[in-house]
Amino acid sequence: MQIQTTPFLDLARLRADTPGCLDNLFMNSAGASLMPQPVVTAMMEYLQQETQLGGYEVERLRTGQIARFYDETAQLLNTQPGNIAYAYSATDACIQVLSAIPFRAGDTILTTTNDYVSNQLAFLSMQQRLGIRLLRINDLPNGDLDLTHLEELIRIHRPVLVAVTHIPTNSGLVLPAEEVGKLCRQYNVWYLLDAAQSAGQLPLDVARIQPDFLIATGRKFLRGPRNTGFLYVSDKVLEAGLSPLFIDRRAATWTGPDAYALQTSARRFEPQEISLLSVGLTEAIRYANQVSLEAIIQQNQHLMNRLRTGLEQIDGLVLLDRGSRQSNLLTFHTTRQSLPTLEATLRHERVIFTTQYPPSALIDFQRKGIDWLIRLSPHYFNTLDEMDSVVDLITRSLN
Known part of the structure; x- marks a missing residue:
């Protein structure tokens, strides 16, 4: 050849x-793509050092390397490092987002008929447990999202969240992320974009798309390891004080017997354990940025x-x-x-x-x-x- x-x-x-x-x-890059050799090498070197020094000591020694995750991901999304959080997967990031929004019985989530199955299951679970309403936006005859119907649903139902999957896992369809963002900004609705299939194959400029939350996985077109992902959180979200329901020591500081202080950045959405696999994801994003x-x-x-x-x-x-x-x-x-x-x-x-x-x-x-x-x-x-x-x-x- x-x-x-x-x-x-x-x-x-x-x-x-x-x-x-x-x-x-x-x-099969839409499933789990092939990792470039530099990604594998970075993780192997990190793991080898862990066998000699243990995980905590290696994390201390490689603080700067781990921190590059935020810089590389911010470059990928045209944002600032403080708006980036590490996640174990796009689904994990989605759950963190859903737990951060204070839903009440009767609140509405708008989504599409082409959403990712794990997102739909989460919404249906919330519908059963919390009494939220789940409404789906119509498609046009050619398969495109019906933006007129979306605006009508927003005006009538005043949803708390609009959740859209940029590229469905079962179709090559690309949904109009920027147009959805404009409507959500116009009507002041939280906007969650699942970019699991678009990260690494399409440009994701959050300044243009204007999501409040953008979630992605590392294993697909970004060519990173499994069990990795990230979450973009807008300044609007941070200023509103939203944070996940369940947080740990990386997300907040325990300041008194009955008090804690949240991280001021998107890291309030992060888990504690992010070392080895985050190095692989960082290298995968760096590789994509370099290409x-x-x-x-x-x-x-x-x-x-x-x-x-x-x-x-x-x-x-x-x-x-x-x-x-x-x-x-x-x-x-x-x-x-x-x-x-x-x-x-x-x-x-x-x-x-x-x-x-x-x-x-x-x-x-x-x-x-x-x-x-x-x-x-x-x-x-x-x-x-x-x-x-x-x-x-x-x-x-x-x-």
Whole structure:
């Protein structure tokens, strides 16, 4: 396979940093992407030092390295380090956010029909336990979010929170995060954006999007380790004094037998244990910042254009992604071949992908009338030749 250096990327170097892509045709960055070698090296060196000195001493010695997490993440989001908190995952960050907002019975949360399953489960749990109302924003016929309906719901129901997933896990759809932010600012509604699938593949400028909270995971397109994530918290949130219901010694200082003082920054949302894995996440974000989102976006557009165009030509294959703007997630279904046979064919050729079923996105599956889909999610370390190989494999499997 010939690997060409684009005007934006030294693809040969990036693939050398990614040993997993040499033995497999990796198409699962929307699940858990391949960590670059510098990420692995940083964690191994930290862990090796822990075996000699113990975790507390290494944390003390590497305070400066750990602190770089806030600088790198702030650069990624165009914000200040004080607005950044570490989290164990996007779901963990979401739970921290939900516990910080003082919901009361009868309060309304607005969300979408294309939300992430764990977020929906959290909302439904709150609906049962706290008596909140959960309302979903309509989609337009082409799959886009109906912003007119969103504004109508805001005006009528005066929600406490609007919660939107930027890119659903089950679809390549990209929701209009900036437009939602403008409406939330206009009507003074808390705005939570789940950027788990967009962090690392799309620009996330919080000055333009204007979320009150933005959550993300490290394991997907940021190419970090599992069990890592982060949370952006706006100045408005900090000034309002919001904090999670359950806090620990990193989030606050115990100032008296019956008193404590919160961290003034977003670190009031953090857990105590952030050392080893945070170093890996920091290195992954640094790597993305160094490559640059502009270059990543450019390469990803080339990859997805080739992949979508090729798969569209296959008779009997149905591409499921809707909306006027799509991302590096592609989903498809077919009735021309059984799922077990199709999966076996792809795995035999060392293609790494994800199969999803209705419980991962119940409303969307019901709307599409399917009981499974295959999700492909290439990233900038992939090549155009690999896109052609995937198209050829699926073509042969259906013939």
